[in-house]
Amino acid sequence: MKSPYDDSSFFSAYSSMTRSRLGLDGAGEWETVRSLMPDAAGMSILDLGCGFGWHAAWFCRQGAARIRAVDSSVSMLEKARLFNNDERISYEEGDIESLDFGIMQYDLVFSSLVFHYVRDYSTLIRKIQSCLKPGGCLLFSLEHPAFTAEGSEDWCYDENGCIKHFPLDNYFREGERMTGFLGFPVRKYHRTLTTYLSVLLDSGFAVTAVREPEVPEHLKGLEEMKNEWRRPMMLVIRAEKIHTA
């Protein structure tokens, strides 16, 4: 299946976002994610949905031994190889739902804003549990269940175009959501917080951190960030493999 990121108009819109132009420092959740990172020195890392490779490059700067960086978009990987090239990074085209991750290969599995695109979360978590070494870490960010539930991912406005609040609805109806992102239709999957955490706890993980990132000081001036204190938009979860399930 072709990645929406390989549509040239969509890709061009995505490439002009603050997070795409500025890399990690332009991503509102990065301070939170970084604060939860294990010491990557010497680590063997699997990066699921690597995008432009900003995280893979950061892992290199931290002294990681090798990074397998997977993305389903050819356009993304092309830019990643251009912007963030390093002999320790193997960029690879692949769909994380069908890809074989191997057994006890990695110290860290990392994923940034990808799991809400995944149809079968339980199977993905089982594959991650198997490919981690004992004591290995899973760290991922995703769109917050309170953000994905209703479906539009848009605020409610009054007659003057001012934001009234964010709509919460359909929370316990898990499954597909067709939303707009940068003016293009995108298919996502809504799941409850209960599902995100219970599947981990039932699959041989200890959950060691759950954070809802707040906008960092240096991005508070951006128009796109000024209402983000009103709703949780993202969730960052860290888990540790406690036994071979």
Place this chain on the structure above:
Amino acid sequence: MKSPYDDSSFFSAYSSMTRSRLGLDGAGEWETVRSLMPDAAGMSILDLGCGFGWHAAWFCRQGAARIRAVDSSVSMLEKARLFNNDERISYEEGDIESLDFGIMQYDLVFSSLVFHYVRDYSTLIRKIQSCLKPGGCLLFSLEHPAFTAEGSEDWCYDENGCIKHFPLDNYFREGERMTGFLGFPVRKYHRTLTTYLSVLLDSGFAVTAVREPEVPEHLKGLEEMKNEWRRPMMLVIRAEKIHTA
């Protein structure tokens, strides 16, 4: 400070709720809470905000050794002593924020729908951690952060009085919320999911379950339950004391 439950009109309204009339089977979250209960046989238990004593009596039926059941409302305790009397239950009037819980006394600390009334959650969790025996369990339900955030705890309606959605707002502004409950003003405290879980993880607890209860089959016919699939209203959290912090 007088408990709002000691206002006679409020108390009478509360007493007529399904959960008050039917006990545990009338509480939408009970199936979820029960599924997370440790085996209470022989346990020494602290019940924070015991209300009518339904949970204390249930612990007795499971073979608990003793239950210290605390509530700030004299009216509640009066009914509890009437409805759910047992020599293993010590009912006690007290404010859980100022009460001394003792050190390594309990196998289980239980609390049903009380922590959103607590001003200082961190201090409460530290007290609970200290009063639990090593390996002891904390199990509590509370109003969901997505439910308490905006402040009104009411749906948004269209011009015909039909529910449109539930409003989410002010999420990262933690603190006091004056809401209506049964037609009376009630003071609650909103905190983010991040705070609820991070304080536990930072205070010597492992988080072993996080669940958002769904309406059970036998209550789905109730008018008051028919839209509860649209928003998460409660959160149930189980944690285990992992070391003496």
